[in-house]
Amino acid sequence: MASLNITPCLWFDTQGEQAAEFYCSVFPNSKIKQVTRYGPDMPGPEGQAMTVDFEIDGQPFIALNGGPEFKFSEAVSFQIFCKDQAEVDHYWSALTEGGGEESECGWLRDKFGLSWQVIPTRLMELVENPGAMQAMLKMKKIDIAELERAAT
Structure with a gap:
């Protein structure tokens, strides 16, 4: 094929x-x-x-x-896998700038309404720990250091 x-x-x-x-x-x-x-x-x-x-x-x-008939929704989002907190912070700030909206657990909508997930590459590893999972559920932007503390 x-x-x-x-x-x-x-x-x-x-x-x-x-x-x-x-x-x-x-x-x-x-x-x-x-x-x-x-x-x-x-x-x-x-x-x-x-x-x-x-x-x-x-x-x-x-x-x-194409006109106003259709709008974006959270049903479709683009994931940005970030190597460290500096990358998370960079993309989070850039994509929420000028009218973007923070959501929960690393999700945001940019000023055009498109949904993004700004997440560290280690997220799945960290949230295997119940404490880290509970901490992540309270976050908007993901804080890697806080997840690491919650995982101990």
């Missing part, structure tokens, strides 16, 4: 280009590859981005400005 390429397509009302630019500014090795704009006699405003092909650290995405 040939290799399969899967590209998430993210439906935005009108902010797809701004979202792609934002994500490319947050994540290293990311870039906008192509912007296709609405032309005359198309369903969107002429000149507005229709689709934006971009990559986050090599993973392809498409941002589609």
Whole structure:
């Protein structure tokens, strides 16, 4: 069987280009590859981005400005596995900046409504301990040192 390429397509009302630019500014090795704009006699405003092909650290995405019919929900989220607390802090701050919302247990929604899980790579190991699991359930942003203390 040939290799399969899967590209998430993210439906935005009108902010797809701004979202792609934002994500490319947050994540290293990311870039906008192509912007296709609405032309005359198309369903969107002429000149507005229709689709934006971009990559986050090599993973392809498409941002589609499709109108207000659909919204993001926590039913789909993207996980960011962080090697240490500095990475957790960096991505948490960047993605909640400018109107993002903190949730629980390492989850957040960015200013465009997309859900992310900002988690240390050691999370599953740490929460095998009941004390650490209970501590994590009270957190918004994951605090590795606190989980380690709770696991002892």
